[in-house]
Amino acid sequence: MEFTTPLDVERMQRERHARLVEQMKAQDVDVLLAAAPVTVVYATGVVVPAADAARAAHRRAVAVVTADGAPPEVYTPYPDGVPATTDPARVHGGLDLEWDDDASVLAKSLPPGRLAVDDLTMPLRAALADRELVDAGSVVSAAKVVKTADEIECIRRAQAINEAAIADVHAILQPGVNALELSGRLLHSLFELGASSNTVDPIWQVMGREPADRPMSITGDLVFPTPTRSRVLAENDLVWADNGVNYCGYQSDYGNAWIVGREPNAREREHYGTWRALLDRVLGALRPGATCADLTAAAGEAFGRRPWLAHLYLAHGTGTESAELPYVGTDLGADFDAGFVLAPGMVLVFEPITWEDGIGGFRAEEIVAVTDEGHEVLSHVDSSEWN
C-alpha cells in the first residue's frame, strides 16, 4: 500500500527513547530491563516475528535502558530486525532467559542502581535475587501513553492495511462460506498489503440473538470474543468481526458487524443509529482535559443497558500493545476513570455495543487520537450497509 503521510522511523525511535529516559528520571529508576516484547519494541525499535507465547519467550529480544540517556543495549536472536541506525557495539546475540546461564549473564551485565523490570522468567528472578526490583509498568506506561506523530502514523497505516484486507474478506462473505475461509483471505491479503505481522487469531463470531443460542456466561453478559472455529455461515447470521494487524510494531484494531446474506432490517438499523449516536456523544466529550469518566457518562445507556461488555471496556488505548492505557469503563472502577485525564497524543479504541435479546445488536471499533483541539478519527470502518 502507498501512504501519503510521512513516517520517520528514526525520529520515532529517538523520541520514544527520550520519553522512557524522562520517565525513568521522574520515577527514580536508574536501569530498565525490558524483557516483554512490547516493551523491547518500544525501547529499541527492533522487529521480532509474531509467534506463540512459548516460542516468543524462548527467542525473545531484551533491552537494557539506562537513565543517563545512553543508547540501549539490545539482545536479539533476529539480527536483521535491528534498526540500521543502532550502534553495532550495542547489539548482542539472543539470550534464552528460560535457563540459568543466560539469565545470569544478563544479570551480571546490568549497571548498578535502582532496577525496574517488566517480566521475569524464573531463572531471571533467581539471578536478580540480590537486587531490589521495582515494576517497570509505571515507567513504561507513562512513557507510552502519549504517542508521537510518527507513532500515530504507524497506527494509521496498520489500520489502513487492516481495512483494505477486510474489504477482500467482505467480498467473499455470503451464506455457505466458512469462517476460516474469511481468516485465510484476511491473512493472505494483509501480507500482500505490507503488514508487518498478524497479532490475533481473526475473530468472526456468530452472535446468538437468543440467550439459548449463546455460550454460557459467568458475567451474565454476552460472551465475546471466542476463538474462531470451522463454521459455515448461514443467511441471517449476525457476525461480529474483530482483528488486529501490526505495522512497524504498532497495532490496528478492526471491529465491525455484518449480517450474512441480507440487508439489516429497520430494527437492526435502529441499533446502528443508536450506536452511532452514542459514539458521537462520546467523541463530542473527547478533548484534552476530559477524564475517562466524562466518556462513560457521555456513553450513557442504550436499549436499557450499559453499552459495553461487562468484562471489557468502552474504550482502551492502543500502541505497541493491542490494549494499553488508557482504559475506560473497566473494573478498575469509577474512581480510576474519574482520575484519568486525557491529553493530546493519546490514542483510544472505542468499542461500544448495543444489544437486545431476540434482535441482536451492533458493535464496531473506531480508533481515535486526542488532538490539541479535540480528536481525529484514524479508522474508516465501513458500516454503510447499516445506514
Added chain:
Amino acid sequence: MRDHLDKLTDAMADSGTDVLLLGRPGNARWVTGAESLWLSGSRAFAPSCVVVREPASVHLLSVTDEGVPADVVPSTNLFPISWNPMNLMGAIAAVPGVAGAARIGVDSITPMMEQMLNATFPSAEFVDGESLLRQVRRVKSDADVAGIRAAVALAEDCSRATLDALVPGVRERELVGVFEDRMADGGVSTPAFEGMFVVADGTARTLATDRVIRAGDLVHLRGGVLRDGWEGWLSRSAVCGAAPTDALRRSFVSWRSATDDVLGRCVPGTRVGDLRARGATIDGVGMGHEELADTDELVPGNVLAVETLVDGVLGSEIAIVGRGAPDLVTTLAHPLA
C-alpha cells in the same frame, strides 16, 4: 486431558507444591485442554490458571465454559478477565485450597505480581513452577503424539503450498500469507510462528520482508502451526524457479548426512547437549515450543525438532524418541534431494 492433570498433581505431590499459578498460555492449555484466543508474543505474568493439589482442582480465567473441558474445569471453576489486579487477587484467594497453601509455584513473575501475591498470601513461599511443568510435559502420551502428528501433517501441507508459490517475482512476505491461507483451509487459524521465508544470501536472514525472490535464489523456508494447541513445524531449502546446481546438490548430501547422524542419536540415554554439540538446533515439540536443557537425557515419548544448517542448506525433521530408532513424523520431501 484429565490424564495431564493427574500427571501434574502427582508431580506436585512429589515436589511438595501445593498450588500452581500459571500465566503461560501453553501451560494453561496443557493442563486444561481449554482453547483460548491466540495472541502473538509473550506477555508479562498474570495468573490465568490455578491448579490446587489437594483436593485436586483447576480454576481457569474464562467468562464461558465453551471450549473448556468440563472433566478438568467444571463451569463452577471459572473466574472472569480483570483489569484490576486487586480483583484478580480476590478471585485467586477465593479458590478453595489456595489460602492455606505453603508452597505456591508460578511459571513466571513480575515485581508487581510478586508484591501483591506476598501481600495476599503472606505465609506462602513462591517457587519455580515452570521447571515442574517442563518435566511433566516432556514425555508424551499416545494421544499427545497423535495431536503433534496432525499438526505436522498440516504444517507440511502448508509448506507444500508455499513451495508451489515459490516462483520468480514473488515477495518473501507474500509467502507468509500463502502458508497461513492454506493453514486456514486446513481448519486452523493459529500459526506456531509467522513463517520465515527468506532468500539465503549469506547474510543473517531471519525475517520475511518485501524482497522479491528471483530465479535461481536459494530460499530457506520455515513455517509452523498450532493445531488444537499442538505444534507442528518444519524447515526446508529450495531453489526458486530453477533446478539446484550440482554444488548445491552436494551441499544437500552433506546436510542429509549430518542430519541423519544427529537423528540416529535421538535414542534413550542421549543427552540433548550431545546432539547440540553436533551443530543441530534441538527444540522440544508439544503444546507450543518446549524447552530442553543440555543436561536432559532422552527418554521414550520425547518429541524433538532437529534443525541443521550445513553448507547453506537448512532443514529440519521432527522425531519421536522410542525404544530404538526414532520415529520421524515429518515426511515432506526435501526439494534439493
